[in-house]
Amino acid sequence: MSETNDWLKNQLGQLKEGESSFINRSVLTAAKALVNEQDKRIRQAQDEIDERIWSPDKW
Protein backbone atom coordinates (compact mmCIF):
# COMPACT_ATOMS: atom_id res chain seq x y z
CA MET A 1 0.00 0.00 0.00
CA SER A 2 1.54 3.32 -1.09
CA GLU A 3 1.94 6.38 1.12
CA THR A 4 -0.27 8.41 -1.22
CA ASN A 5 -2.95 5.81 -0.82
CA ASP A 6 -2.78 5.92 2.98
CA TRP A 7 -2.87 9.70 2.96
CA LEU A 8 -5.81 9.80 0.55
CA LYS A 9 -7.84 7.32 2.57
CA ASN A 10 -7.09 9.21 5.73
CA GLN A 11 -8.28 12.51 4.20
CA LEU A 12 -11.44 10.87 2.83
CA GLY A 13 -12.10 9.34 6.25
CA GLN A 14 -11.75 12.73 7.95
CA LEU A 15 -14.19 14.34 5.51
CA LYS A 16 -16.66 11.51 6.03
CA GLU A 17 -16.56 11.94 9.81
CA GLY A 18 -17.72 15.53 9.49
CA GLU A 19 -20.36 14.72 6.91
CA SER A 20 -24.03 14.38 7.79
CA SER A 21 -25.55 13.80 4.34
CA PHE A 22 -25.91 10.09 3.56
CA ILE A 23 -25.37 10.76 -0.13
CA ASN A 24 -22.10 12.63 0.42
CA ARG A 25 -20.96 9.96 2.89
CA SER A 26 -21.64 7.36 0.19
CA VAL A 27 -19.64 9.30 -2.40
CA LEU A 28 -16.70 9.50 0.03
CA THR A 29 -16.91 5.75 0.75
CA ALA A 30 -16.95 5.05 -2.99
CA ALA A 31 -13.96 7.37 -3.48
CA LYS A 32 -12.08 5.35 -0.86
CA ALA A 33 -12.95 2.12 -2.69
CA LEU A 34 -11.77 3.70 -5.96
CA VAL A 35 -8.45 4.70 -4.39
CA ASN A 36 -7.95 1.07 -3.26
CA GLU A 37 -8.76 -0.18 -6.74
CA GLN A 38 -6.33 2.32 -8.31
CA ASP A 39 -3.63 1.22 -5.89
CA LYS A 40 -4.20 -2.44 -6.77
CA ARG A 41 -4.12 -1.74 -10.52
CA ILE A 42 -0.89 0.26 -10.20
CA ARG A 43 0.76 -2.53 -8.19
CA GLN A 44 -0.40 -5.24 -10.59
CA ALA A 45 0.71 -3.25 -13.64
CA GLN A 46 4.16 -2.59 -12.14
CA ASP A 47 4.49 -6.28 -11.27
CA GLU A 48 3.54 -7.26 -14.80
CA ILE A 49 6.12 -4.90 -16.28
CA ASP A 50 8.82 -6.33 -13.96
CA GLU A 51 7.89 -9.90 -14.89
CA ARG A 52 7.88 -9.23 -18.59
CA ILE A 53 11.17 -7.31 -18.55
CA TRP A 54 12.89 -9.97 -16.43
CA SER A 55 11.48 -12.93 -18.28
CA PRO A 56 14.09 -15.82 -18.40
CA ASP A 57 13.32 -16.14 -22.13
CA LYS A 58 15.21 -12.93 -22.67
CA TRP A 59 18.32 -13.91 -20.74
Next chain:
Amino acid sequence: MKTLILISHPKLADSATQEFLKTAGKSQANVDFEYIDDLYKETKIDIIQQQQQQLTKYRRIIFQFPMYWYSSPASLKQYMDDVFTRKFVVANHLLRNKELGIVVTLGDAEAEFQAGGSEHFTISELLRPFEAFANKAGMTYLKPFVVNQFGYLEEDQKELLLVDYLQYVSAQMPLSLDNREKWLVDRLTHMKQEKSAADQQKLDLIIGSIEAQQDQIDDLKVNIKMIRDQEE
Protein backbone atom coordinates in the same frame (compact mmCIF):
# COMPACT_ATOMS: atom_id res chain seq x y z
CA MET B 1 -26.52 13.39 -20.92
CA LYS B 2 -30.09 13.13 -19.61
CA THR B 3 -31.69 10.06 -18.09
CA LEU B 4 -35.34 9.20 -17.54
CA ILE B 5 -36.18 6.57 -14.94
CA LEU B 6 -39.58 4.98 -15.44
CA ILE B 7 -40.71 3.36 -12.21
CA SER B 8 -43.31 0.61 -12.20
CA HIS B 9 -44.38 -0.37 -8.68
CA PRO B 10 -47.95 -0.87 -7.51
CA LYS B 11 -47.00 -0.36 -3.84
CA LEU B 12 -44.37 2.32 -4.18
CA ALA B 13 -45.09 4.01 -0.86
CA ASP B 14 -44.38 0.78 1.07
CA SER B 15 -41.02 0.07 -0.58
CA ALA B 16 -37.90 1.03 1.39
CA THR B 17 -35.71 0.09 -1.61
CA GLN B 18 -37.56 2.39 -3.99
CA GLU B 19 -37.52 5.21 -1.45
CA PHE B 20 -33.76 4.76 -1.08
CA LEU B 21 -33.18 4.77 -4.84
CA LYS B 22 -35.47 7.75 -5.35
CA THR B 23 -33.68 9.85 -2.71
CA ALA B 24 -30.35 8.89 -4.27
CA GLY B 25 -31.48 9.65 -7.81
CA LYS B 26 -32.88 13.05 -6.92
CA SER B 27 -29.41 14.16 -5.83
CA GLN B 28 -28.10 13.63 -9.35
CA ALA B 29 -28.29 16.35 -12.00
CA ASN B 30 -29.96 15.46 -15.31
CA VAL B 31 -31.90 12.50 -13.92
CA ASP B 32 -35.71 12.61 -13.96
CA PHE B 33 -38.29 10.19 -12.62
CA GLU B 34 -41.68 9.18 -13.92
CA TYR B 35 -44.08 7.01 -11.92
CA ILE B 36 -45.98 4.85 -14.35
CA ASP B 37 -48.66 3.84 -11.87
CA ASP B 38 -49.45 7.51 -11.25
CA LEU B 39 -49.75 8.15 -14.98
CA TYR B 40 -52.51 5.57 -15.18
CA LYS B 41 -54.56 7.40 -12.62
CA GLU B 42 -55.12 9.97 -15.36
CA THR B 43 -56.89 9.40 -18.67
CA LYS B 44 -54.93 6.90 -20.73
CA ILE B 45 -55.39 8.61 -24.11
CA ASP B 46 -53.66 11.78 -22.86
CA ILE B 47 -50.43 10.16 -21.82
CA ILE B 48 -49.37 8.47 -25.07
CA GLN B 49 -48.36 11.51 -27.09
CA GLN B 50 -47.03 13.35 -24.07
CA GLN B 51 -44.87 10.36 -23.07
CA GLN B 52 -43.58 9.79 -26.59
CA GLN B 53 -42.54 13.41 -26.75
CA GLN B 54 -40.89 13.21 -23.34
CA LEU B 55 -38.92 10.03 -24.16
CA THR B 56 -37.23 11.62 -27.16
CA LYS B 57 -35.53 14.17 -24.88
CA TYR B 58 -33.47 11.56 -23.03
CA ARG B 59 -30.33 9.68 -23.99
CA ARG B 60 -30.73 6.91 -21.39
CA ILE B 61 -34.05 5.35 -20.44
CA ILE B 62 -34.30 3.10 -17.41
CA PHE B 63 -37.07 0.73 -16.44
CA GLN B 64 -37.04 0.34 -12.68
CA PHE B 65 -39.26 -2.25 -11.01
CA PRO B 66 -39.48 -5.10 -8.51
CA MET B 67 -39.51 -8.52 -10.14
CA TYR B 68 -43.06 -9.89 -10.04
CA TRP B 69 -43.36 -13.51 -11.16
CA TYR B 70 -40.19 -13.25 -13.25
CA SER B 71 -41.27 -10.13 -15.10
CA SER B 72 -42.17 -6.51 -14.43
CA PRO B 73 -45.37 -5.46 -12.71
CA ALA B 74 -48.32 -5.08 -15.10
CA SER B 75 -48.11 -1.28 -15.29
CA LEU B 76 -44.80 -1.34 -17.20
CA LYS B 77 -46.18 -3.81 -19.73
CA GLN B 78 -49.27 -1.62 -20.12
CA TYR B 79 -47.05 1.43 -20.62
CA MET B 80 -44.95 -0.35 -23.24
CA ASP B 81 -48.05 -1.56 -25.10
CA ASP B 82 -49.57 1.92 -25.09
CA VAL B 83 -46.62 4.27 -25.58
CA PHE B 84 -44.29 2.23 -27.77
CA THR B 85 -46.46 2.23 -30.85
CA ARG B 86 -45.16 0.68 -34.04
CA LYS B 87 -45.01 4.11 -35.63
CA PHE B 88 -42.98 5.57 -32.74
CA VAL B 89 -40.50 2.69 -32.39
CA VAL B 90 -40.21 0.98 -35.78
CA ALA B 91 -41.33 3.44 -38.46
CA ASN B 92 -39.96 6.68 -37.06
CA HIS B 93 -37.07 5.11 -35.08
CA LEU B 94 -37.51 7.60 -32.28
CA LEU B 95 -35.70 5.47 -29.70
CA ARG B 96 -32.77 4.55 -31.94
CA ASN B 97 -29.27 5.01 -30.47
CA LYS B 98 -30.61 5.61 -26.99
CA GLU B 99 -29.60 3.35 -24.08
CA LEU B 100 -32.04 1.08 -22.25
CA GLY B 101 -31.17 0.14 -18.68
CA ILE B 102 -33.05 -2.10 -16.25
CA VAL B 103 -32.98 -1.64 -12.49
CA VAL B 104 -34.63 -4.70 -10.99
CA THR B 105 -35.13 -5.40 -7.31
CA LEU B 106 -35.37 -8.95 -5.97
CA GLY B 107 -36.69 -10.39 -2.75
CA ASP B 108 -34.60 -13.52 -3.27
CA ALA B 109 -30.81 -13.81 -3.39
CA GLU B 110 -29.37 -13.05 -6.81
CA ALA B 111 -27.05 -16.04 -6.45
CA GLU B 112 -30.06 -18.38 -6.78
CA PHE B 113 -30.76 -17.07 -10.28
CA GLN B 114 -28.49 -19.46 -12.15
CA ALA B 115 -28.35 -23.06 -13.29
CA GLY B 116 -28.34 -25.21 -10.18
CA GLY B 117 -29.77 -22.41 -8.02
CA SER B 118 -33.29 -22.60 -6.59
CA GLU B 119 -34.59 -20.07 -9.14
CA HIS B 120 -32.90 -22.01 -11.94
CA PHE B 121 -32.89 -19.22 -14.59
CA THR B 122 -30.53 -16.27 -14.86
CA ILE B 123 -31.62 -12.64 -14.64
CA SER B 124 -30.42 -12.16 -18.23
CA GLU B 125 -32.70 -14.97 -19.41
CA LEU B 126 -35.71 -13.68 -17.50
CA LEU B 127 -35.26 -10.13 -18.80
CA ARG B 128 -34.87 -11.27 -22.40
CA PRO B 129 -38.12 -9.57 -23.63
CA PHE B 130 -36.68 -6.17 -22.64
CA GLU B 131 -33.44 -6.98 -24.45
CA ALA B 132 -35.44 -8.02 -27.54
CA PHE B 133 -37.34 -4.76 -27.36
CA ALA B 134 -34.11 -2.74 -27.14
CA ASN B 135 -32.78 -4.65 -30.14
CA LYS B 136 -35.91 -3.96 -32.20
CA ALA B 137 -35.86 -0.29 -31.23
CA GLY B 138 -32.17 0.09 -32.15
CA MET B 139 -31.25 0.88 -28.56
CA THR B 140 -28.10 -0.16 -26.67
CA TYR B 141 -29.13 -2.58 -23.94
CA LEU B 142 -27.19 -2.01 -20.72
CA LYS B 143 -26.25 -4.77 -18.30
CA PRO B 144 -29.18 -4.98 -15.84
CA PHE B 145 -28.59 -3.47 -12.41
CA VAL B 146 -29.81 -5.91 -9.77
CA VAL B 147 -30.65 -4.95 -6.20
CA ASN B 148 -31.22 -8.01 -4.08
CA GLN B 149 -32.31 -8.36 -0.48
CA PHE B 150 -31.90 -4.67 0.27
CA GLY B 151 -33.15 -5.19 3.84
CA TYR B 152 -30.13 -7.32 4.70
CA LEU B 153 -27.47 -4.82 3.58
CA GLU B 154 -25.10 -3.24 6.09
CA GLU B 155 -24.57 0.54 6.19
CA ASP B 156 -21.35 0.52 4.13
CA GLN B 157 -22.92 -1.84 1.56
CA LYS B 158 -25.82 0.59 1.20
CA GLU B 159 -23.38 3.45 0.65
CA LEU B 160 -21.64 1.56 -2.14
CA LEU B 161 -24.98 0.45 -3.62
CA LEU B 162 -26.10 4.08 -3.72
CA VAL B 163 -23.06 5.15 -5.72
CA ASP B 164 -23.24 2.11 -8.02
CA TYR B 165 -26.87 3.01 -8.74
CA LEU B 166 -26.07 6.67 -9.41
CA GLN B 167 -23.28 5.65 -11.76
CA TYR B 168 -25.59 3.22 -13.54
CA VAL B 169 -28.13 5.94 -14.20
CA SER B 170 -25.78 8.81 -14.98
CA ALA B 171 -22.16 7.84 -15.73
CA GLN B 172 -20.68 7.30 -19.15
CA MET B 173 -20.92 3.61 -20.16
CA PRO B 174 -19.19 1.19 -19.86
CA LEU B 175 -18.61 1.49 -16.12
CA SER B 176 -14.84 1.04 -16.42
CA LEU B 177 -12.43 2.27 -13.75
CA ASP B 178 -11.74 5.29 -15.94
CA ASN B 179 -15.41 6.27 -16.32
CA ARG B 180 -16.15 5.62 -12.65
CA GLU B 181 -13.16 7.80 -11.70
CA LYS B 182 -14.42 10.65 -13.89
CA TRP B 183 -17.88 10.39 -12.36
CA LEU B 184 -16.52 10.41 -8.79
CA VAL B 185 -14.23 13.37 -9.47
CA ASP B 186 -17.25 15.21 -10.83
CA ARG B 187 -19.30 14.46 -7.69
CA LEU B 188 -16.40 15.42 -5.38
CA THR B 189 -16.03 18.69 -7.29
CA HIS B 190 -19.75 19.29 -6.91
CA MET B 191 -19.51 18.55 -3.16
CA LYS B 192 -16.99 21.39 -2.75
CA GLN B 193 -19.72 23.99 -3.23
CA GLU B 194 -21.25 23.29 0.17
CA LYS B 195 -17.98 23.03 2.11
CA SER B 196 -15.79 25.32 4.24
CA ALA B 197 -12.61 26.76 2.72
CA ALA B 198 -10.48 24.21 4.62
CA ASP B 199 -12.55 21.27 3.36
CA GLN B 200 -12.56 22.67 -0.17
CA GLN B 201 -8.79 22.69 -0.08
CA LYS B 202 -8.78 19.13 1.20
CA LEU B 203 -11.12 18.06 -1.61
CA ASP B 204 -8.93 19.79 -4.20
CA LEU B 205 -5.91 17.80 -3.01
CA ILE B 206 -7.90 14.56 -3.00
CA ILE B 207 -9.20 15.18 -6.52
CA GLY B 208 -5.69 16.03 -7.74
CA SER B 209 -4.27 12.82 -6.27
CA ILE B 210 -7.04 10.62 -7.67
CA GLU B 211 -6.51 12.13 -11.12
CA ALA B 212 -2.73 11.71 -10.87
CA GLN B 213 -3.16 8.02 -9.91
CA GLN B 214 -5.48 7.51 -12.88
CA ASP B 215 -2.88 9.11 -15.20
CA GLN B 216 -0.27 6.75 -13.75
CA ILE B 217 -2.54 3.76 -14.51
CA ASP B 218 -3.04 4.98 -18.09
CA ASP B 219 0.74 5.36 -18.57
CA LEU B 220 1.39 1.88 -17.15
CA LYS B 221 -1.23 0.43 -19.50
CA VAL B 222 0.51 2.01 -22.49
CA ASN B 223 3.86 0.60 -21.35
CA ILE B 224 2.45 -2.89 -20.82
CA LYS B 225 0.82 -2.85 -24.24
CA MET B 226 4.12 -1.80 -25.79
CA ILE B 227 6.04 -4.60 -24.05
CA ARG B 228 3.36 -7.20 -24.91
CA ASP B 229 3.33 -6.14 -28.55
CA GLN B 230 7.11 -6.65 -28.78
CA GLU B 231 6.87 -10.20 -27.44
CA GLU B 232 6.42 -13.18 -29.72
